Amino acid sequence: MRALLARDLMLAIRAGGGFGLGLAFFLIVTVLVPFGVGPQTDLLSRIAPGILWIGALLACLLSLDRILALDWEDGSLDLLATAPLPMEGIVSVKALAHWITTGLPLVLAAPVLGVLLSLPLPAYQWVVISLAVGTPALSVIGTFGAALTVGIKRGGLLMSLLVLPLYVPTLIFGAEVARRGAEGLTVQAPLLLLAGISFGVIALLPFASAAVLRINLR
Amino acid sequence: MVLTVRDLAVTRGGLAILEGVSFELNAGEALVLRGPNGVGKTTxxxxxxxxxxxEIGTVTGAEDQIAYAAxxxxxxxxxxxxENLTFWASVFGLSDIEHAIEAFDLADLRNRMAGTLSAGQKRRLGLARLMVTGRPIWVLDEPTVSLDVASVALFADAVRGHLHNGGSALMATHIDLGLAEARVLDLTPFKAAPRTRQMDEAFL
Known part of the structure; x- marks a missing residue:
């Protein structure tokens, strides 16, 4: 499994691997929003946590169809399925690789890009914490969506439609943590719920992803 | 015997295509499947x-024994x-890839990106993957596609070496590999009678 993770990470940073794709999209969103909103700093700083969360979510969504589709196209997925790795392990490693190449850079970039949105000072740590807790859920749910649509030619649209509603709870609680943090309120309840969602999907969804992948490989 | 297939029926796209397929494969034995296109070799x-x-029937002895090449x-x-070979070797818990590189004459290509190889070279690399899995049963689907005569000979040697070491091979191929010891199984007689199947499975 470590070999699979190492290979996925190596592929991601080699040419055409799409490592910077999500990050570049995130950058574009956060750079463009202040232009769209206009010179109203207090409005901007009020919506900044939400914008950062939506940007991160869409950036994640953008790179989802690469998780399994590339391995499906070149036949690696069939071969991995006959390898001694459990399918649940394969999809978990794929989700982890996606998080390391997409989610983690977003978490690290968020405080830097928060400056562009004049994010209030107390909000920085909560944006980073909420993204760090929430983005693993985005990757795991996204892997489930990718597994559902793996055999479908250009299944990106279908996958987005399937995955978006599943992303909504993570977005609500993640953005709520960041907003309450920005206003200096207590963040305990939404943060616990966000963590609950993350741990829940990490524990359960790999089994669902593995099951649909087995059916899709037939 | 290593692999026993009993009364197997398979479907493709919801249609039964083969039924009643039974055979046995012993250690050190090669079995070549033949039959016209679409008869169900790949399935x-x-x-x-x-x-x-x-659909029906059993396959015994296949669990964690098969190296599959499609x-x-x-x-x-x-x-x-x-890197490609090392990856597959470590997935199967092994690390030695030199014998595979040698057997398929890949030494000169060692550091080339797989994307820049020709179709035949890619195929040779794909077949070399079988040798690094350490699995005893090779299941090969049209292994000689885009291989030239010399590469087919390399491949036949690799299969012969594998059989000699107590492995076995099951392959679907149209061309003669020069493996005199290989048994041939023609799938045409096992063609399923046309009938439609209940399609509710996909919704369960």
Whole structure:
């Protein structure tokens, strides 16, 4: 499994691997929003946590169809399925690789890009914490969506439609943590719920992803 | 015997295509499947490799014993020949890839990206993957596609070496590999009678 993770990470940073794709999209969103909103700093700083969360979510969504589709196209997925790795392990490693190449850079970039949105000072740590807790859920749910649509030619649209509603709870609680943090309120309840969602999907969804992948490989 | 297939029926796209297929494969033995296009060679091999469940019948001895090679080689274009082989070796818990590189004459291509190889070279790399898995049963679907005569000979030697070491091979191929000891199984007599199947399975 470590070999699979190492290979996925190596592929991601080699040419055409799409490592910077999500990050570049995130950058574009956060750079463009202040232009769209206009010179109203207090409005901007009020919506900044939400914008950062939506940007991160869409950036994640953008790179989802690469998780399994590339391995499906070149036949690696069939071969991995006959390898001694459990399918649940394969999809978990794929989700982890996606998080390391997409989610983690977003978490690290968020405080830097928060400056562009004049994010209030107390909000920085909560944006980073909420993204760090929430983005693993985005990757795991996204892997489930990718597994559902793996055999479908250009299944990106279908996958987005399937995955978006599943992303909504993570977005609500993640953005709520960041907003309450920005206003200096207590963040305990939404943060616990966000963590609950993350741990829940990490524990359960790999089994669902593995099951649909087995059916899709037939 | 290593692999026993009993009364196997397989479907493709919801249609039964083969039924009543039975054979045995012993250690050191090669079995060549033949039959016209569409008779179900690929589907049968996928069922034996465990990628799709058989409709009826049983496959015994296949669990964690099979190295499967299909039409596509599962190579990553942006990884070198060595990296591709090392990856597959470590997935199967092994690390030695030198014998495979030697057997398929890949030494000169070692550091080339797999994406820059020709079709035949890619195929040779894909087949070399079988040797690094350490699995005893090779299940091969059209292994000689895009190989030239010399490479086919290399491949036949590799299969012969594998059989000699107590492995076995099950392959679907149209061309003569020069493996005198290989048994041939023609799948035409096992063609399923046309009938439609209940399609509710997909919704369960």
């Amino acid at each position: 049968l091999l996928r069922s034996i490799a465990g990628l799709q469940p058989p 039409h596509s080689d599962g190579l990553k274009a942006m990884l070198s020949v060595t």
